[in-house]
Amino acid sequence: MSAARFAQFSRPPHVPGGKEVALGPFNVPVELISLTGFDCPRCRQTVRRAGQAMPGLVARMMIYACGCGPAVGVWEDECAPTAITWQATIAMALAAGVGLVIFHGGKETPPGFSGAN
Numbered sequence: 001m002s003a004a005r006f007a008q009f010s011r012p013p014h015v016p017g018g019k020e021v022a023l024g025p026f027n028v029p030v031e032l033i034s035l036t037g038f039d040c041p042r043c044r045q046t047v048r049r050a051g052q053a054m055p056g057l058v059a060r061m062m063i064y065a066c067g068c069g070p071a072v073g074v075w076e077d078e079c080a081p082t083a084i085t086w087q088a089t090i091a092m093a094l095a096a097g098v099g100l101v102i103f104h105g106g107k108e109t110p111p112g113f114s115g116a117n
């Protein structure tokens with residue numbers, strides 16, 4: 001593939017103040033959103049995801065969300081939500097009344113980590 005042809009498919013850089021869309025409780029630049037390839041059985045919307053780099057951490061936080069409201073966060077190097085686990089995860093988040101569920105794979109949280117804004 002030529003460089004020009006590749007550039008046609010690569011994502012444009014984020015423009016500050018550019019268009020943002022809702023991903024769970026967050027507003028995310030539209031060019032960071034990608035589709036997972038499975039639908040939420042509850043709201044019938046395609047589950048979307050976006051990656052967010054965290055200062056001081058190697059892996060990105062991947063945020064997954066559908067139209068139900070809550071989002072699911074996992075580290076980039078861990079197991080991602082699937083069509084099989086999605087409904088139970090969203091049901092748990094809705095029952096608990098939280099906006100974001102983070103799965104952390106049993107690893108220690110780095111000292112000084114106090115969440116993400």
Ligand SMILES: [Zn+2]
Binds near residue numbers: 069
């Ligand atoms: Zn849903």
